Amino acid sequence: MKLNKFTLLGLLCVFFISCENSNNDNGSNEEQEIIELPTPNKPYSIVDTGVTDYYSNDALISKPSTSNSFYGQDASYTGNQPSYTNNNNGTITDNVTGLMWEQDMGEKISFTEAFTKAANSNLGGYTDWRVPTLKELYSLILFTGNVKGEVAIDLFIDTNYFYQELGDTSIGDREIDAQTWSSTAYVSTTMNSDETIFGVNFIDGRIKGYPKYKAGSTTANTMYFRMVRGNTTYGTNNFVDNGDGTISDLATGLMWQKADDGISRDWEASLLYAEDLTLANKSDWRLPNAKELQSIVDYTRSPKTTNSPAIDPLFECTEITDPEGNTGNYPFYWTGTSHLDGANPYATGVYIAFGEGQGIMNGVLMDVHGAGCQRSDPKSGDKEDYPQYFGPQGDVRYVYNYVRCVRNIE
Template identity: 50%
Template sequence: MKKTEFKRAFLRISKLTAALAITGMTAFSTVAATNQSPQYSYSIVDTNQSVCTDAQNVLDECPTEKGKTGFGQDAQYQGRAPSYTRNNDGTVTDNHTGLIWAQTTDTNGDGKITAADKMTYDEAVAYASNLQLAGHSDWRVPTIKELYSLMMFDGEDPSGLNGAGTYSIRPFLDHEYFGFESGDLSAGERLIDSQYVSSTKYVSTTMNGDETVFGVNFIDGRIKGYGMKSPHGGEKTFYVMVVRGNTDYGINDFSNNNNGTVTDNATGLTWQQADSGAGMDWPAALEYCENLELAGNSNWRLPNIKELQSIVDYTKSPGTTNSAAIDNVFEVTPIFNEGETLDYPSYWSSTTHQNLKNGKNAAYMAFGRSLGNMNGEWVDVHGAGAQRSDPKVYEGIDYPQGHGPQGDAIRYSNNVRCVTDNATVFVAQPEAIERSTKQYILNGSEASIDSHKPRNQQDSKTKDRQEGQRQGHDPFTQMDTNNDGKLSRDEVRGPLKRDFDKLDTNRDGYLTRNELPQRPRK
């Protein structure tokens, strides 16, 4: 065990008694405390987050009392700390997942990682299938769950940088083990063009018809669905990191415990079967799980983002299966999305998505459409199964046209699904361990990505037009064919028809406006 790994394990054990006294939790075994939990076919590697935040800023100390903003966040729940072994043959083994990775994305072998190493999806698949590396020929393009296992959320998102200068940036990938680069600035790419391709195609489409593949951006810390056609012409290209081993990784094995919980035998995690039933901000989401009593257990917590991503079912989408991207064993509360379309919610994680300025954003997973406002229309731009991040609390600013170049919907309120297990350890004051950064020199030519205006910067004509569009696309009015002010079972469709009995709270055989799913604040 390396010195830093031993120090972290020792610190967790030494602080466990104090942590248990604060929370009233029962003692874990020494096996759990030292992070040597039993191996699972789908072991979730910890996010490596060790610094606490409140709703806005990075904190010197973590909150230590329930009810304090930020108590129970990712940094305070320590799981399997990332652990890698260099094999001295151009590969790296993940000691938790059993996956073996090519060490670099220098696919053309010229000793540099540049735009010339990037490939289209089809080129990447062909490259992996023909690769001979370290005496093996069974290489593959990783699935999105395999690729996401490498994410480390002690990274800092540099999105929005638009001034000349030298910046120290910590990527969301351990660049001391893996060859990593940002976008190739010398080739005209943006700093944030560090997208890695997966083998997982979106079962639906984005941008109203584009064939889409999921990828991980290891410099801005997100999962997105990327159109396979480049907006600049031709096909989109990506960095490619191939993998082999543990072909069961990412495959769930759910058991319905018939007590309101679901256990994934592949990961060792037990989940709340229903969700919160309503959206809330991030501090409230943490508190909701910390206070949950379910199935005789009070040790529930808000999942970190990698745990939450583990239950995404990438074979499903609202557009193809008329469902959330999750196994049918789970209950999902439908919503109306920003485009006034019946949809499914996103779910908060306990993980802060820090940028170079502050810690005001938290990461969440989209189990329904991941919307953006393109040319005045709300469309699925990133796909169900995308990982996004938005402000933890409502700041008094709305984005009716979205935010950023793809008009991303900004959601301050998301649903919640809590998790528990027997291996994760609560540490009241975790040791802050920082990985090294990489330096990048910008000449100021990069445009800021913050190109969409919030509501208080838009003119009144724009707001009036949007209000008219919302009124003209009122789904209740469209479905109320007999204009009686309520919806019968025969009038509703989609998720409303499937969840009719659940939503009909007064059991009168009709749905009123008050009984319909909520709309996210945007």
């Protein structure tokens, strides 16, 4: 066939359009290079918190030796270090968990709209996107973040790979009002019997439950959502009772102390207890970091709905009374992770609540954050001065919290 200049021009246009489509993030699988996801060492491989600094009760300190106070905190132990790959198509692969993430969440949307978005998305050429569970979403948190009051200094997510919005202060939001919802609904309710969805705040480094609807209405609240795909077994535990006071999780490769010892401690004493523990002929126990401890929360349980703590019934938790003397609640448990927040960013430590995340609002003690929330308490104080109440939702602060130790399975 004889080609004139117009035919050649047309062919060149087709060529360039084809090239453009092959690089389009929203192209089909046939047009995209499909990126293989890594296989994690364990189906529920936990990403380390990223913490490398050491802290006392109120200061940054040099690395303590094994015989010194504050040994055994988060930075004393190195886990699966965070590792990501930018696929240059709007997606980020987590090389530890085998999960692929949406890089930019876009605008705030409702809970229902998030599932519609995931079902209809072909981001990166994939059609198996989903709204992440809370455990999947929490895999992205890094405790190298730092917040002072309502102002973010460093975010609790790797901003070299992920776009993370701040709250829009021009419309009256605080910078920390940029929470990311998960697909995990709270089995109980918070506040004034509000239907509640768990989310992670990557601005201030916390888990809490957020009302699904605006107060007193059927209007849906809107939040940020970050889609995920791959490794559908992530976040599923595989517990085995070893019959010697320990429980192994074959999914994470961690062994746990089956029962706490019924004693509440401040942070420094909790570190010491864990380092000195000998159980089942093992002496390499430690205080878990925040992400390790959150891995054993059972979000299908709560004191009000199952009359149990938010943990598998294989474990044993001390029952406590709340500040009003009511029975049937369960403790906060310390982690070895510091939470850099407040005027003195070194003075608080992360805990996971296996009972209700209570606070006082309008003079009423209630579950404001949900069983399985992650907050922080001052590391030290006079036991007789607690509980106290802090912040706009009157968070209960105990300071003397409980301990459940962990070690790596050989």
